[in-house]
Amino acid sequence: MAELVGSMVVGSLLSLVKEKASSYLLDQYKVMEGMEEQHKKLKVMLPAILERITDAEKQATSREAIRPWLQKLKVAAYEAIQVFDEFNYEALRRQAKKEGRYIKLGMSNRIMFRYRMGNKLRKIVRDIEALVKQMRDFRFDKQPQAQVQINYLRENDSTMVDPEIVGRSRDEEKQKIVRMLVKEQANNKDPMVVPIVGMGGLGKTTLAQLIYNDPEVRKHFHQLLKWVCVSDDFDAPALKSRRQQRLTTGKYLLVLDDVWNKDDNKWNKLNACLKHGDVGSAILTTTRDKEIAQLMGTVEEHGIARLDNKFIKEIIEAKAFISQERKPADLAGLVDDVVERCAGSPLAAKALGSVLHGKTNTEEWKAVLSKSIAHNKDDKILPILKLSYDDLPSHMKQCFAFCAVFPKDHEINVEMLIQLWMANDFILEQKDVRHETIGKQIFSELVSRSFFQDVQQVIGERYDSVYWYFSTSTCKIHDLMHDVALSVMGKEVATTTEKPKQSDEFLQNTCRHILLSCEKPEAVLNDSLNIRSPAMQTLLCGHPIESSLQHLAKYSSLRALELCLHKNTILLKPKQLHLLRYLDISFSDIVALPEDISILYNLQTLNVAHCDELGRLPKGIKYMTALRHLYTHGCEELKRMPPEVGHLTSLQTLTNFVVGTGPDCSSIAELQHLNNLGGPLLLSQLENVTKAADAKQANLGNKKELRELSLTWTGSEEEKQHCHKVLEGLEAPPGLEALRIEHYQGTSFPTWMGTLTKMVELHLFDCNKSNKLPPLGSVPALQVLRLERLKNLESLCSGGTFFHFPNLKELTLDELPEFDRWCEVNWVQGEQIMFPQLEKLFITNCGKITALPGPALLGGPELGAAPKVLKSEDLELGTTLCGGDYGKARSSFPALKVLKLCRLDNFQSWEATEADQGNTIFPNLEELSIEKCPELAALPSATSQGVSFDHSDVTAWLAFPNLKRLRLFYLDSFKSLGMTEATHGEQQRFPDLETVCVYKCPKLTTLLGDCESLVEVFNVPASLKTMDLRGCPKLKSIFGEQQDEPTFNQGPSAVPKLSSSAHDHLLLPCLEYLRIYRCESLSEVLNLPPSLRNIDICECGKLQLLSGQLDGLRKLDIWFSTLERLRLRECKSLASLPDGPQAYSSLRDLFIKSCPGIQSLPSSLKKRLDDLIYKYLDARHEGTHQTHLSFHHQMHKSAHAF
Incomplete structure (x- = not known):
C-alpha cells in the first residue's frame, strides 16, 4: 500500500462529545452532582475548538506538529465519550429503578461512582484545557462546521457510471482475451492462464467482469464459471470455499481476482490440480504485480492500457454534471484539465468527478485541480482518492473510515x-x-x-x-x-483471517474496532488481551466461540459485539456489556438468554436468528425500549413472545412474532403500537388468534414501512376455524411488496388482497379450502406467483374476468389437483396474451391440466376491441386446452426461459394456432424438463394443424429455437420429439440443443431414453453436447444420421459412409458426454465423434465394437485424443479398444470391470496408466493394478495450501 498521510477524523468526535454533554438525562437524574464546574468548563471549551477544528484537520497533512496535537485531542474526545456514556447509563439505571424495573446486580454505590467518574472527568478537562492553549499557538482560522444535511442524494442518478461507457471503453481488450479463451484455447490440454496486469484503479477487475459475463464466454464455459477474490491473503475464506463449491471435472473458467502472493510453491500446488480440468479450461487472473503475472501466466500477460481520455472525459462529465444539457460552459472548459489529472484511471475519474459535482464555479474547480495531481508511477492515483475522501463531510469520513475493519474484498x-x-x-x-x-x-x-x-x-x-x-x-x-x-x-482497527504468529503484533492499545475471521477467535483474543488493553468498541467474530473468553473487564467499552456461541460457552455477562448497542449471537447453540439482559438499556439491535434451540426470550425485554431491530427468524423452538412487547415502540424490525396463549406471553394485539415496523414481518401460530377484533387491533394497515408480510397457521382444523375472520382483520398496508400465506383454511381470500397495487410477490401455500384466488387483476406489479398445495383451486382467473399478468416473471403451480383451466370463461384476447414477461414456469402435481396456453389469436374480428366471450366451437380448436371446452388462455410465452412440468396425469397436448408469419412459440426457452406426464404423446409439431380463423390460414410456427437442455423422464405415452428431417423452407428444430436426457419413455421410437420401442437414434441436432441412453432393449444403432446430412446406406443399423469432402460435416461435432446403459441389442457404437470427453457404457452384453468417425482428411490415430473419462462395465462381448499414437493422451479416469472379452489393453492406453488420477481395472489385465484416488481430494488439498 502506498504511504498516505491519513486525515484525522476529530471534528465529528467533538460534536458527539458536545451532544452527549448536553443530554437532558444528566440534569434530570443528577448523575453529575458535584462535577458541575468541570461539566460547565467542558461545554464552554468545546464550541471554541469546533470553530477551528476544520482548519486544523486540513493543515494536519502539511504541518507535522499539528498531527500529535490532533491525536491527543482525539484520545481526549474518546475518553470524554466513554465518561458521558457512563453518566448516561447511570441516568437510565436510576430511571429504571424509579419506574420499578431495576435489576440489582451487586453493589451500586453512588458515592463511589461520583468519585470514579469525577476523577476521569477532571483529567479530561485538564487535558483539553492544555490542548486549547496549544491550539491558540497554531493560529487556526475559524471555520464553523457545516450543518449536517438530511438529504444527501444527488439531483441526477449518478451513483453508477453508465455501463455502456464501461463496456465501450474496454471492448477491444475484451474481445482480444475472449478470442484467446474461446478459440485459441479450445483444444489445449492444459489450462491457459491469462494474467491481466496493471496499476490499481485502471479497471482490471472491471475488464475481467466484462470477459466473465460475455455471452460467448458463458456459453463456451457453461459447465463451470467460478470467481474468487484472492486479495492480500491467499488463505482467505473465499479461496477455501472450493470445499463447498468444487471445480468439477468439466471445462471451466476460473477467475482469480487481485492476486498478491508471490509464493510459487502455493501456486504450483494449485496449478497441478487445476490441470486436471477438461481440455479448453482456462484461468484468468488480475494483479498489480508483473512478477506475479509472469509466475502464473502460461501466455504473455495482458497489460491493461490506461483508459482513453475520451472515456475518462465521459466518466467525469457523468459524475460532475447533472446532465449534458445542464453543463455550464465555463466549467465544461476545465474538464480537459481534470482528465489530465486522472492518468487514465477510471476510478480516479469517478472519484474526482464526484468531488467536482458539488462545486459550482471556476474558482472551486481550480482549487480542486491544484490539489489533484496523480503520478504516472505505479502508485499513482491514491492522492486523488485521498482528495475525494478529504472532500467528505466529517461524519461521512468517520463512517467510511470505519470500514477498514473489514478485510479486502469482503x-x-x-x-x-x-x-x-x-x-x-x-x-x-x-x-x-x-x-x-x-x-x-x-x-x-x-x-x-x-x-x-x-x-x-x-x-x-x-x-x-x-x-x-x-x-x-x-x-x-x-x-x-x-x-x-x-x-x-x-x-x-485490527483484522485477521488467520491466527497471528505473535499475539503482540495483532492488537495495539489504540485499537477500537476488531474483526476476527479465523478459527478459534477466542484463543486470539485471550492471548492478545494478556498483553494489551485496547478500548474496544467493535468486536466481530466470524467463527464460532468454542471456549470461554477471559479478561472480561476489558470488554466493558464494547458498543458492538458479534459472537457465535457453542453450548458450553459462557456468554459474556450483561453487566460487563452495559454500554452495548449492537448484539449479534445468531446461529448460536443457546437455549435461553439471561434475564438480566434487560439492563442493556442502550441496546438497539438484537439478533438471535437461527438459534435453533432458543426456547424463550427474556421476560424483561419489554424494558429494553431502545431496541430498534429484533431478529428472531429461524428459531424453531421459540413458541411465544414474552409479555408486553408492545412497550418496544422504537422497533423497526421484528422478523418473527410468535403468537402464543396464556398470560405469560404477548397476544397479537401487542403489535398495535409498533407502527414503526418495516421490512419483513412473519406472524406465526395464528391459530392462537381466535377473535377478529384482536387481529384488527394489531393494526397492520397502519404500519406504512412494512414491505414483506408472512402469515402462517399451524395446528388442527378445529384450531383454525376462525382463520377467515382473522385474515380479514390482518389487513396489510397498501405499500406491501411481498405477501405469503400458509396453512390458511378459509374458503376465500379477503378483499384487501386486491388493493395491494405495489405487491411484487405472492405465495399461497397449503390453503386447501380456497377454490378461487384473490382478484389479481388490480395487482399489475406482480412478478412472482407461487401456488402450492391448494387442493380446491380450479383456475387463475375467477369471477368472470380475464387477467393476463403483464409483469409476471415466475409462476409455480404445485399440487393443485383440481386446477383444470387458466380462465373460467373463453376469451378472444386480441393482441393481449397471458404471461408476456414470464421467464420461469414450474408445474407439478396438477392432475387435471391437459395442455398449456397456446399462442394468441391475431387478426380476428375483435382485434383492438374489448375481449369477447366465444364458445369453443367458434374457434374450431376442439378440447386440447385446459378444461375441455372452456378456459382457453393464450400465450406464446415470449420471455420464458425455464419450463418444468412434473406429475401432470392428464396433460396431453400443446396448442398451436398462429396467424402471424414467422411467430415462434417458446422463442427464448433454454431449459425444458418434463417428468411423469403419462398422457403426453409429443412435443409441439413443427407446423400447425389446419386451423383457420377469420378466413386466414394459420401459417407454420416454430418451437424451441433456443432450447439448450432437454430432460424427459417417465412419459408412458410419449412417442416423438418431432425431430424429423427438415423439409424445404422449414428451419431445423432444436438448433441450439446441448443436453438431452430421456429416461423411461417406452413408446418413443425416434430418439433416446429408456424406450422399449427405440430401434435407432438418428437426425440428432449438431449442437448436442450430452446424450444419455438408458434402458433401450431394442436399440441397434446410434448416430445413423445427422440433421441436414445425406443418408448413404439405409437400414436401422446402417453406418453412414462419409466421402472425403465431408470432413467439415462430422456427425455430432460438439458431443462431449455419452452414456449408454442397459441397451441389450446394441452391437456396435460407430462414428463416435472426436470431441468426446466422457464415455460411460454399462450392461450392453452384445456390444462388440467401438469406433470413431473416419474421413479422407482425418486419421484414426487422433480418435480418443480428447477423451478424459472412459468407463466400461458388464460389456461381455466387447473384445478390444481402439489404438493410435495420440489415443488416450488426455485420459485421467479409467474404469473397466466385468468385460472378459478385453484380454489386453491397447499400447497407447498402457502408456498412460501411471499418469491417471483414477483407475480401476480387472485383475486379469497384466501389469495393472487397482488404484483409487479422488481428483477432488487432491485438488482441494492443494487449493487449501494456496
Missing part, C-alpha cells in the same frame, strides 16, 4: 453496516429523522462517490421454510479505497 451487509455506524455513534441525532434513514442516505452518497462498489440486492434468501423475496443489500470496497480507509484508521 462482502458487507449494508443493513448491518448502518447498524454498526449507529452503535458507534457515527450518525448524529437529527430531529424527526430516523438514524437508519440518515445512514441509508450516507451510504447512497458514498456509493455515488465510488467509495463503495458492487452494490447488490440479495433476493430470495430462504429462512428455513420461509422464503423472503426481498432481503438485504451487500457491497464491497475497492482495494485502493480500502487503502485510504486504512491510512485514516491506522492502528485503530
Whole structure:
C-alpha cells in the first residue's frame, strides 16, 4: 500500500462529545452532582475548538506538529465519550429503578461512582484545557462546521457510471482475451492462464467482469464459471470455499481476482490440480504485480492500457454534471484539465468527478485541480482518492473510515453496516429523522462517490421454510479505497483471517474496532488481551466461540459485539456489556438468554436468528425500549413472545412474532403500537388468534414501512376455524411488496388482497379450502406467483374476468389437483396474451391440466376491441386446452426461459394456432424438463394443424429455437420429439440443443431414453453436447444420421459412409458426454465423434465394437485424443479398444470391470496408466493394478495450501 498521510477524523468526535454533554438525562437524574464546574468548563471549551477544528484537520497533512496535537485531542474526545456514556447509563439505571424495573446486580454505590467518574472527568478537562492553549499557538482560522444535511442524494442518478461507457471503453481488450479463451484455447490440454496486469484503479477487475459475463464466454464455459477474490491473503475464506463449491471435472473458467502472493510453491500446488480440468479450461487472473503475472501466466500477460481520455472525459462529465444539457460552459472548459489529472484511471475519474459535482464555479474547480495531481508511477492515483475522501463531510469520513475493519474484498451487509455506524455513534441525532434513514442516505452518497462498489440486492434468501423475496443489500470496497480507509484508521482497527504468529503484533492499545475471521477467535483474543488493553468498541467474530473468553473487564467499552456461541460457552455477562448497542449471537447453540439482559438499556439491535434451540426470550425485554431491530427468524423452538412487547415502540424490525396463549406471553394485539415496523414481518401460530377484533387491533394497515408480510397457521382444523375472520382483520398496508400465506383454511381470500397495487410477490401455500384466488387483476406489479398445495383451486382467473399478468416473471403451480383451466370463461384476447414477461414456469402435481396456453389469436374480428366471450366451437380448436371446452388462455410465452412440468396425469397436448408469419412459440426457452406426464404423446409439431380463423390460414410456427437442455423422464405415452428431417423452407428444430436426457419413455421410437420401442437414434441436432441412453432393449444403432446430412446406406443399423469432402460435416461435432446403459441389442457404437470427453457404457452384453468417425482428411490415430473419462462395465462381448499414437493422451479416469472379452489393453492406453488420477481395472489385465484416488481430494488439498 502506498504511504498516505491519513486525515484525522476529530471534528465529528467533538460534536458527539458536545451532544452527549448536553443530554437532558444528566440534569434530570443528577448523575453529575458535584462535577458541575468541570461539566460547565467542558461545554464552554468545546464550541471554541469546533470553530477551528476544520482548519486544523486540513493543515494536519502539511504541518507535522499539528498531527500529535490532533491525536491527543482525539484520545481526549474518546475518553470524554466513554465518561458521558457512563453518566448516561447511570441516568437510565436510576430511571429504571424509579419506574420499578431495576435489576440489582451487586453493589451500586453512588458515592463511589461520583468519585470514579469525577476523577476521569477532571483529567479530561485538564487535558483539553492544555490542548486549547496549544491550539491558540497554531493560529487556526475559524471555520464553523457545516450543518449536517438530511438529504444527501444527488439531483441526477449518478451513483453508477453508465455501463455502456464501461463496456465501450474496454471492448477491444475484451474481445482480444475472449478470442484467446474461446478459440485459441479450445483444444489445449492444459489450462491457459491469462494474467491481466496493471496499476490499481485502471479497471482490471472491471475488464475481467466484462470477459466473465460475455455471452460467448458463458456459453463456451457453461459447465463451470467460478470467481474468487484472492486479495492480500491467499488463505482467505473465499479461496477455501472450493470445499463447498468444487471445480468439477468439466471445462471451466476460473477467475482469480487481485492476486498478491508471490509464493510459487502455493501456486504450483494449485496449478497441478487445476490441470486436471477438461481440455479448453482456462484461468484468468488480475494483479498489480508483473512478477506475479509472469509466475502464473502460461501466455504473455495482458497489460491493461490506461483508459482513453475520451472515456475518462465521459466518466467525469457523468459524475460532475447533472446532465449534458445542464453543463455550464465555463466549467465544461476545465474538464480537459481534470482528465489530465486522472492518468487514465477510471476510478480516479469517478472519484474526482464526484468531488467536482458539488462545486459550482471556476474558482472551486481550480482549487480542486491544484490539489489533484496523480503520478504516472505505479502508485499513482491514491492522492486523488485521498482528495475525494478529504472532500467528505466529517461524519461521512468517520463512517467510511470505519470500514477498514473489514478485510479486502469482503462482502458487507449494508443493513448491518448502518447498524454498526449507529452503535458507534457515527450518525448524529437529527430531529424527526430516523438514524437508519440518515445512514441509508450516507451510504447512497458514498456509493455515488465510488467509495463503495458492487452494490447488490440479495433476493430470495430462504429462512428455513420461509422464503423472503426481498432481503438485504451487500457491497464491497475497492482495494485502493480500502487503502485510504486504512491510512485514516491506522492502528485503530485490527483484522485477521488467520491466527497471528505473535499475539503482540495483532492488537495495539489504540485499537477500537476488531474483526476476527479465523478459527478459534477466542484463543486470539485471550492471548492478545494478556498483553494489551485496547478500548474496544467493535468486536466481530466470524467463527464460532468454542471456549470461554477471559479478561472480561476489558470488554466493558464494547458498543458492538458479534459472537457465535457453542453450548458450553459462557456468554459474556450483561453487566460487563452495559454500554452495548449492537448484539449479534445468531446461529448460536443457546437455549435461553439471561434475564438480566434487560439492563442493556442502550441496546438497539438484537439478533438471535437461527438459534435453533432458543426456547424463550427474556421476560424483561419489554424494558429494553431502545431496541430498534429484533431478529428472531429461524428459531424453531421459540413458541411465544414474552409479555408486553408492545412497550418496544422504537422497533423497526421484528422478523418473527410468535403468537402464543396464556398470560405469560404477548397476544397479537401487542403489535398495535409498533407502527414503526418495516421490512419483513412473519406472524406465526395464528391459530392462537381466535377473535377478529384482536387481529384488527394489531393494526397492520397502519404500519406504512412494512414491505414483506408472512402469515402462517399451524395446528388442527378445529384450531383454525376462525382463520377467515382473522385474515380479514390482518389487513396489510397498501405499500406491501411481498405477501405469503400458509396453512390458511378459509374458503376465500379477503378483499384487501386486491388493493395491494405495489405487491411484487405472492405465495399461497397449503390453503386447501380456497377454490378461487384473490382478484389479481388490480395487482399489475406482480412478478412472482407461487401456488402450492391448494387442493380446491380450479383456475387463475375467477369471477368472470380475464387477467393476463403483464409483469409476471415466475409462476409455480404445485399440487393443485383440481386446477383444470387458466380462465373460467373463453376469451378472444386480441393482441393481449397471458404471461408476456414470464421467464420461469414450474408445474407439478396438477392432475387435471391437459395442455398449456397456446399462442394468441391475431387478426380476428375483435382485434383492438374489448375481449369477447366465444364458445369453443367458434374457434374450431376442439378440447386440447385446459378444461375441455372452456378456459382457453393464450400465450406464446415470449420471455420464458425455464419450463418444468412434473406429475401432470392428464396433460396431453400443446396448442398451436398462429396467424402471424414467422411467430415462434417458446422463442427464448433454454431449459425444458418434463417428468411423469403419462398422457403426453409429443412435443409441439413443427407446423400447425389446419386451423383457420377469420378466413386466414394459420401459417407454420416454430418451437424451441433456443432450447439448450432437454430432460424427459417417465412419459408412458410419449412417442416423438418431432425431430424429423427438415423439409424445404422449414428451419431445423432444436438448433441450439446441448443436453438431452430421456429416461423411461417406452413408446418413443425416434430418439433416446429408456424406450422399449427405440430401434435407432438418428437426425440428432449438431449442437448436442450430452446424450444419455438408458434402458433401450431394442436399440441397434446410434448416430445413423445427422440433421441436414445425406443418408448413404439405409437400414436401422446402417453406418453412414462419409466421402472425403465431408470432413467439415462430422456427425455430432460438439458431443462431449455419452452414456449408454442397459441397451441389450446394441452391437456396435460407430462414428463416435472426436470431441468426446466422457464415455460411460454399462450392461450392453452384445456390444462388440467401438469406433470413431473416419474421413479422407482425418486419421484414426487422433480418435480418443480428447477423451478424459472412459468407463466400461458388464460389456461381455466387447473384445478390444481402439489404438493410435495420440489415443488416450488426455485420459485421467479409467474404469473397466466385468468385460472378459478385453484380454489386453491397447499400447497407447498402457502408456498412460501411471499418469491417471483414477483407475480401476480387472485383475486379469497384466501389469495393472487397482488404484483409487479422488481428483477432488487432491485438488482441494492443494487449493487449501494456496
